Amino acid sequence: MYAQMVKSEATTEDPEKLAAFQARIDAGEKIEPKEWMPEGYRKTLIRQIGQHAHSEIVGQLPEGNWITRAPTLERKAILLAKVQDEAGHGLYLYCAAETLGVSRDELTEALLSGKMKYSSIFNYPTLNWADIGAVGWLVDGAAIMNQVPLQRTSFGPYSRAMIRICKEESFHQRQGYDIMMKMAQGSPEQKAMAQDALNRFWYPSLMMFGPSDKDSVHSAQSMAWKIKINTNDELRQKFVDQTVPQAEYLGLTIPDPELSWNEEKGGYDFSEPDWSEFFEVIKGNGPCNAERMEARQKAWDEGAWFREGLMAHAAKRAARKIAAE
Ligand code: 3HC
Numbered sequence: 001m002y003a004q005m006v007k008s009e010a011t012t013e014d015p016e017k018l019a020a021f022q023a024r025i026d027a028g029e030k031i032e033p034k035e036w037m038p039e040g041y042r043k044t045l046i047r048q049i050g051q052h053a054h055s056e057i058v059g060q061l062p063e064g065n066w067i068t069r070a071p072t073l074e075r076k077a078i079l080l081a082k083v084q085d086e087a088g089h090g091l092y093l094y095c096a097a098e099t100l101g102v103s104r105d106e107l108t109e110a111l112l113s114g115k116m117k118y119s120s121i122f123n124y125p126t127l128n129w130a131d132i133g134a135v136g137w138l139v140d141g142a143a144i145m146n147q148v149p150l151q152r153t154s155f156g157p158y159s160r161a162m163i164r165i166c167k168e169e170s171f172h173q174r175q176g177y178d179i180m181m182k183m184a185q186g187s188p189e190q191k192a193m194a195q196d197a198l199n200r201f202w203y204p205s206l207m208m209f210g211p212s213d214k215d216s217v218h219s220a221q222s223m224a225w226k227i228k229i230n231t232n233d234e235l236r237q238k239f240v241d242q243t244v245p246q247a248e249y250l251g252l253t254i255p256d257p258e259l260s261w262n263e264e265k266g267g268y269d270f271s272e273p274d275w276s277e278f279f280e281v282i283k284g285n286g287p288c289n290a291e292r293m294e295a296r297q298k299a300w301d302e303g304a305w306f307r308e309g310l311m312a313h314a315a316k317r318a319a320r321k322i323a324a325e
Pocket of ligand 1: 047048051052053055056059086117118119120121139140143146207208209210211215216217218219222228232282
């Protein structure tokens with residue numbers, strides 16, 4: 001069903017309808033689920049929202065790994081809350097995708113069969129507690145940079161989901177920075193751990209924004225439809241400009257010898273990530289791809305009895321209702 005939704009090309013769309021639709025987008029109107037939309041618009045949204053939902057769910061794994069090993073009760077409670085928030089984000093986003101006519105089960109099956117992706121960043125391991133700081137600071141920081149503009153995206157349910165998500169992501173970023181601050185002001189060993197975490201997460205965080213604009217296949221159409229508001233490179237630049245002073249405040253060094261302030265453009269010049277690594281990771285060859293998919297597959301298999309029970313209960317209730325009418 002997901003494959004069908006994504007493959008069926010709409011070749012016969014009425015040009016008048018298409019023009020009226022584009023005029024609504026250009027006027028800043030929100031598109032709601034029951035309204036007419038081009039097939040390509042619907043498919044692009046299912047792909048992007050579904051991928052985003054999967055990222056929130058898979059994103060629980062590298063951090064969940066540290067809940068039992070958080071250094072204090074307070075840190076444990078905060079991390080637990082953050083990981084639960086990510087589950088909630090996944091659910092808001094699956095609900096938004098469902099309004100486009102695809103079910104949550106179909107989306108999950110598409111992830112497990114490799115037809116859908118999740119964010120590249122979650123294919124990197126969290127090796128120690130400093131990594132949890134770096135993930136909150138950099139990964140959630142990059143996520144917010146991408147998601148704040150998405151609050152203005154043209155599809156109503158997606159834009160409303162993003163408003164709630166962004167509020168929580170800000171807290172996540174702050175908690176990560178707080179961990180980094182403690183580590184950076186701690187013993188020399190702790191500061192070295194913080195620097196090492198920054199070294200390992202810097203380029204993977206830059207990759208989160210997607211390939212450079214010249215290689216981005218979807219940006220032009222997605223921006224015309226206001227599914228995306230900015231290009232990948234615009235957001236990457238904003239992220240670097242925001243993050244460099246935060247690293248300086250921590251007394252840590254961004255692992256990029258080419259990093260320098262460019263007065264003329266009013267932003268930093270920086271080195272591009274290794275794009276061959278990015279394309280390998282999204283093809284499934286990153287350090288943790290197999291482990292992440294195994295964990296999702298296990299959760300899906302072990303939850304089968306519950307899904308079946310729930311559906312049987314729903315079917316029974318529906319049958320009772322029909323009989324009573
Ligand atoms: N990871 C995995 N795949 C990526 C990617 C990334 N970081 N960046 C791009 N890609 C994929 C695209 O999906 C596309 O492949 P496809 O055609 O098979 O779907 C291909 O690379 C080309 O990229 P494009 O630039 O053409 O793709 P998009 O226009 O979709 O732009 C995007 C990519 C900027 C990530 C966009 O999809 C987007 O803004 N998505 C919404 C935000 C999102 O998904 N965030 C996930 C971050 S993690 C998170 O939020 C969890 C939080 O707790 C930290």
